Amino acid sequence: MTITEKYLQMILPTFAVTGDQRVDTKTVNGLIGYSFPCPFCQFLCETESAKNKRVAYLLPHKESFSWTFYCHRKKTLQCQTSRSFSNFLAIYNPSLFKKYQMEKYHSGTTGKGHNTADPKVVKKAKK
Numbered sequence: 751m752t753i754t755e756k757y758l759q760m761i762l763p764t765f766a767v768t769g770d771q772r773v774d775t776k777t778v779n780g781l782i783g784y785s786f787p788c789p790f791c792q793f794l795c796e797t798e799s800a801k802n803k804r805v806a807y808l809l810p811h812k813e814s815f816s817w818t819f820y821c822h823r824k825k826t827l828q829c830q831t832s833r834s835f836s837n838f839l840a841i842y843n844p845s846l847f848k849k850y851q852m853e854k855y856h857s858g859t860t861g862k863g864h865n866t867a868d869p870k871v872v873k874k875a876k877k
């Protein structure tokens with residue numbers, strides 16, 4: 751399991767906040783994606799059925815083990831544009847996003863560079 755997958759699994763249950771809501775899996779090009787009520791704009795809906803409608807998606811990327819967040823309803827600034835998983839997580843759950851970043855940083859998969867055979871380890875000197 752990749753770090754992104756691990757964090758995805760952590761936030762999936764939080765998309766179903768009431769008993770009538772649920773997260774559905776969705777197969778896209780043989781990969782697993784998810785649909786769920788939009789965490790950003792469901793509160794603007796007037797009816798329960800509209801709230802519970804699974805209008806938001808995490809669509810899988812081929813070969814990159816990542817997902818793109820997309821909301822069909824686009825009622826808020828947060829969900830008006832599609833977002834990368836990390837960008838989505840940063841807005842959806844900032845504290846979890848910090849952990850995600852740290853974990854990625856420590857494993858050398860920030861996406862900004864390549865894994866090196868000899869990773870730089872910065873340690874603070876103990877007094």
Ligand SMILES: [Zn+2]
Nearest residue numbers: 788791821829
């Ligand atoms: Zn939305």
